[in-house]
Amino acid sequence: MNLRIVLDMNLSPVWVDFFAAYSINAQHWSQLGNPRDIDEKILAKAIELDACILTQDLDFGTLHALHQTARPSVIQIRSPLNLPEQIGALVIDILQSNETRLQSGALITIEPPQFRIRDLPIV
Secondary structure (H helix, E strand, O other), rough: OOOEEEEEEOOOOOHHHHHHHHOOOEEEEHHOOOOOOOOOHHHHHHHHHHOOEEEEHHHHHHHHHHHHOOOOOEEOOOOOOHHHHHHHHHHHHHHHHHHHHHHHEEEEEEEOOOEEEEOOOOH
């Protein structure tokens, strides 16, 4: 898979090693910036890295809707089950089956066992 992922502060850094096992380059925001940085800074860094954002935060989708932007793609986990051992297999399946859409710009909301996908920009 040719995806890069920036993990938001609200997710555990254990995702980095989990993704590495699937040859997905992932970095936790704590490796890239200040943990107190605003969401816009995380969005800008993800664009710079040509990466998707994995988060539990709904604000990234809101920012896309407000500014009608198409990048970066955002994957939102909407569940208290948010560790790789709990939903990692589902996340990998979703990433693999939607890689092309993620590369073009998409917002994916994962509510185990289901997910929704919306192409960006949101109009």
